[in-house]
Amino acid sequence: MKLPDLPVRSVLPEVVAALDAHGTAVLVAPPGTGKTTLVPLALATSGGRVVVAEPRRLAARAAAGRMAAILGEPVGETVGYAVRGDRKVSARTRIEVVTSGLLVRRVQGDPELPGVSTVLLDECHERHLDADLLLALLLDVRAGLRDDLRLLATSATVAAGRLATLLGDAPVITATAPAYPVTFSYVPPARNERIEACVARAVRTALSSGDGDVLAFLPGAGEIARTSGLLRLPEVDVLPLHGRLSAAHQDDALRPRDRRRVVLATAVAESSLTVPGVRAVVDSGLARVPRVDHRRGLPGLATVRVSAAVATQRSGRAGREGPGRAYRCWAENEQSLLPAYPEPEIRTAELARLALELACWSTPDGSGLAWWDPPGEGALAAGRALLAALGATSDGVVTARGRRMAELGLHPRLARALLDGAEAVGARNAAEVVALLDAGATLTDVEAELRRLRSAGDEGSRRWKRDARRLEGLVANSTGAKAVKASLPAVKAVKDSLPAIRAGKEAFTDHRATPPRPDAALVVALAHPERLARRRPGGAPVYLMAGGTAAELPPGSGLDSEWLAIAEATRDPGRVHGTIRLAAAADETLATRVGPVSEVDEVTWDGDVVARRVRKLGAIILSERPLRDASVHDALVTGLKTEGLGLLKWSQDATRLRERMAFLHRVLGEPWPAVDDATLLSDVDRWVDLSGARRKSDLATINAGTALKALLPWPEAAKLDELAPDRLEVPSGSHPRVDYHGDQPVLAVKLQETFGWTETPTLAGVPVVLHLLSPAGRPAAITADLGSFWTTGYPSVRADLRGRYPKHPWPEDPATAVPTRHTRRRT
Template structure:
């Protein structure tokens, strides 16, 4: 077999030798060197056993197989074949099989020994797809325990080869270099308000007018590709889309050279896995779609992010494969330095329910027994494992037979559960229709209306949906009536929703989230099975984007009903036995014998101690105790609201109370006495008396509410009092009142007042109150509490 003269040929002997000697190797080679096509053929011709090539994408798997078959002059399916989801071309004569990483994970799960396979080539490891990282971990485990003769070759365009070499047991690292031509750069950022599609179209026109050859433009997704194509009305140039949602024929057409110039509008699939011949200019939007949790659908989704510097370099390098080229970058030149160095590994950012299921099938639910490039995040993996328990895929972390069936479907566990259970309830076709819809998304809000539209439509999304329905239908069996709501509910039981009372169509989901139907949804039902919902910042409720009409019978059948005793405080004690579907209350009845203690404490903490009966004596006792705690300290306790409410049971007996009205009958003063320290409490009236006797013989109430105790007393009753009284060592502040009871003076130094300030008060008041005594020497005068002089 004569191989094409591509750069990787120079290192093929070293690759074969490294695998023979070590069993593992790392091959670093840029796109266009032939690593994806020549290396597998060389491995196949040098030894026995099947060579399996794992590619991260279906498009790349098919293209690689087609290229290798063309080199051999054979149709695909002979010496070289491929297998991707829903499509397989292999035969008994196949020696090289190209598969997707996810599909190979399933094969390893089914038979870890991989009988008949001599070498697995893990291509494009640098892309760090979740399935690829998992596959590497599983194959390393296979080599360690079952197949030490299984050879592993990891290839990449740009990779941290040292870390990968370590994982593969200090594997040799081999490098293939390719002659490249210089690439010049132009930065064409979007104008103010310009969409990225318009910016890319502008850069494409510039590239076409400035040089020769074809143009390869990178955009984040199929939607942006379609919109950019619509902006390029070029009579003498073919504009071709290239992304994973195209049919095989359209993908092949985009990769095939033409007599006319062409513009290939591609997603990230063209970064490294594919060779696009004839390209001399690259236009880079600087954007890519990466896996993230799609909270709207409750399933893995894609988010648009800025590319890394490594990806930008890889994209621009496509322009210099066949001659000097030019790269047009749709961002400002100063932003180049702000790009992250490498793309974030998917295992750090993606929703991990599928990974959790694969790990459970491998009997290592937390993944701790595997050698990871980067281990899965604990939080995301824990969330995935919790979901598996809810769906019945695992029990106490151990995969169930149902879980193995779900894993074998190659769907997200939510959708796998919906397909399996839905098929037995409503039939395979009906279940497959809804699952395919949930997987792809919808235009309309009403699931049934969207299904009717898809069944009659002939556009590309509808045709794609129909192909997926046919594929899924073959995976399960069952017959039954049509019920889209049941299948939706099986996928998202926590999104079963019941309409709240009132005018607006607001629904409460079983998971506790409230969401409303948008105007014109066409849905009007008390119960909904919600498939998609969003929550915009600043809005009180979420918005239901896709749902099917349901009923309570369906909801309780799918999600199950719990009966719980609820005792809470809602302005008063509420004690009831409640039938619930998640957060949705179905019915309730009073619970007369419930333990209401905690609810009463909650009520006190929410509403304050004012709920209790506070007589004047109770309030006075609290003020006196607070004074002693403030000036003496221990053992006198704090009696402020925060302290008392933090430990209600230490002083308040709630055993006889069952509702708010009962709290109002609890004497707070009696309760506070439980806090008095003994034997010190015997000195309460000495240290902080309720009333203080003054020289006139009156007993005046002391005010303890301030920092110092205050005694408000008529001035004439204090004659003869030469020293300021003290309580617990603190001087009493005297508010000396006129005969009319108005403040005449305030002092905490009575002797000083008699010697000084009194004379001014005397001069001011004796004319107004001539019938009251105003002696020149009050310190020696007789006190009186009467309003007139008496002889």
């Protein structure tokens, strides 16, 4: 067998030797060097079967096709492949290319991998969730069962240190490729220009500036379709390339033509695929990655900026066959702001499926495995909670039902919908809905989309029909049926959280007795019971989901129902509500059959005490009635904390008592208590008797002054009037009130009443600030040092006021004068 002269060929002996000596190795080679095709062919010569794990189905089929072409054989002979729903292998197959997820299932089924000598983990740098899990499982297999199993990890980036450490300080072999120069141009979108228009503009520039084909990267199939619509080019073929296309259309996009091509691709073309003839790359700078809003429970895909490593890989496609050009749809100064590497999916994705695989591996928290990056504790805990609710696990141990769900190769939610939906509406109906939920839809209304798919003859509908038939066959499998029956005790164990399962066989008996009704909403609800939703009152079509999240129907959805079973909803940054992407019309009967219904007594504060018995579907209130004898204490405390102590009856005396107590706490500290709002509200029961109150109006009858006296310390309280008296006697015999509102006590008194008072009074050791008033009651002077005032301040005050108030006494020596309360001289 003569191998093509590709750059990786020179290091093949080194790779084989490293695996023979160490059992593990890391191969670093840029895209297009032949690592995906030549390395497996070389390894197969040393005996045993070679399994190549690819992150994507498209890459798996393409890799098998290229290797078979090198051997001059059809796929399925020496080289075969297996992806979900499609397999081409034979007894002669020595090299099998599979997706990472499919190999995870094989390892779960038989961890010893009999007959397999080498596993090649391709494109590890992409950090897909299944690939990270597969690496962890295979390392565990090597450590405990198959120390002879050889593992080779390949990567297109040089950051392979952590990977080599995981593989037991494995040797790192690097293959270099003579790179042709690539010229870069930055073409950022104009103001308000959509990324599709910017990419189309850059494609036209690339076509007019040189020869060869153009490869353009866009984040998803929607953007590819819109960009294709903008590129009506004569004598140029515009071809899409993404994972939702049929195998024939994907192969067509990879095949060279006599005419120039523009290939509009998602991330599938970044590293593991070769697109021949490309001399120019247009990079949108965007990628679609899994993200989940854990607080709102809305997993989905998010459009993010690519990393610098990904941008380098994309542009490298232009320089494989000769000097190339790369057009980047962002400003040049933004290049330095890109993250160095893509975020691993295990840090951002929803982890229920990973949690199920870990449960099947008997390590629910993953603690016994060696991870490149371990799963986040919060996301994994959420995944485990979901598995328990679905009956897939019991006390953290996988049930027979859980193993059957894992074998289906679906997300646990969809597996539950398929198994239980088949019981309720028939295997065919359930399989059709689950196939739709798994693949995605173009319409918002599930029923309308199903009608379209059943009648259409396009590739998308044909693929959906194939998937539906495959899923129907899985349900009909006798082993699967036994597994479902065996799982009934586990189902009953979670009956309180899933009323549909709680209903058990009784709920499905009627469906068996008569032909099952193709109720798509029921199957959707079985997958997402927390997304059962009821329309809120008002004009806008906003629905409240059982999980507590609000979402809005987009215009033109065709849905007009009080209840929905929502299959898909997303929330864009900055938006108050989520957006419903896919849903089926439902009703309350279906919702209460499937959803988490509960009846609780609620006593809350909503401007007043509200006591009611509520029947709820999650966050959705179904019905309510008032409670007469409920305890309202906690609601009253909440009301005080929400609206403040002003709800109590505060007389002038109560307010003054609080100010006096606050003064003593500030000056003397303990045992005089703090009486600020935060302290009083932190322990309401310590000082307020709420036993006789039932509503807000009752709070207004509680005397706050009487309540505060409960906080006075004893026996120190006996000195309250001595340390902080309400009134203070002045030389004239009057008893004006002391103001404790500020930092120091203040006494406002007419100046004539203080004649003969030479010492400033003190309270609790703090000098009283005297506001000395004119005969008209206006402040004439403020002092906390009477002795100094009589000698320095009084003469000027006397000179100012004696002319205005000639009938009032203004002695030259106030220290010896007789104080008086009278406003006129007496003769």
